Amino acid sequence: MSTDATETTDAETAAETETETDATADSEVATDAKPEAPSPGEQRRQAKQERAADREAAADREAEDIAASADNTVHLRVFRYDPDVEGKTEPYFDDFHVPFTKGMTVLDALIWARDNYDPSLTFRHSCRQAICGSDALFVNGRQRLACKTQISDMSEPVMVEPLPHSEVEKDLVVDMEHFYDQMEAVEPYFQTNELPEDELEEQRQSRENRETIKMSTRCIWCSACMSSCNIAAGNNEYLGPAALNKAYRFAMDEREGEDMKQHRLEIIEEENGVWRCQTQFSCTEVCPKDIPLTEHIQALKREAVKHNLKFW
């Protein structure tokens, strides 16, 4: 029994040695084979990549020198993600130390980080005056306009993330398509069947009526309210606070006339309309234009009830 076992072991050892020898021979053959020289195109690509990496490293060193020589710096932690670049397809955070200047906003700090550390850092912005609505972000756990948020009001590190409940396209940029679809669903433009008889006659609005809709006209389509809304997060079909505010803006405008008002109330009374709002006020709290969204939604509910009573 023990001899058999020894024989088996010897045989296995011989087989292993043979296999190892084969592998060594194979690897020698592989070592002997000359690697294929990269094509001229590939060489140019590699050289270009190396030059770009050198430039990036030099920019990083320069930015770090500037930050080190600054009296005061601010620490940003920025969400990064790029589905098209190897190594960035899983979300992660990048740290940037940016020289602080008086009056600096979160947007200013991001622009400095992009221009001095990493040109691939991606975010939307345009007016820098809280008008275009393109730079709503999730800063230190709350929806805010980056251009309206003072760095001096934030605790550090300043966490900068894309708007929650939206699909991230790249870094801080989210897909706004669904938000725009919800806005379009309430027909966000003036319509009326009650024009003055004389085409040159002005269509006047009373001062009181202007006051009623004044705040609702301030919306800049930033989507901060939609991103903060728990109901919208759980129900993709819900029109959401911004669209309902837009519906309020036109439904309450006396110049559109009674027929149009009925049409607008029918839109917001649909299954995923005004009755889905659970009056949580999160939208009102984050709106950068201070629009009393919850109040407007409540007013629409009252109008809807009156409308229904009329047709019973």
Ligand code: SF4
């Ligand atoms: S209602 Fe306010 S938070 Fe919502 S999209 Fe308009 S401006 Fe932005």
Ligand code: FES
């Ligand atoms: S950049 Fe236009 S609202 Fe901030």
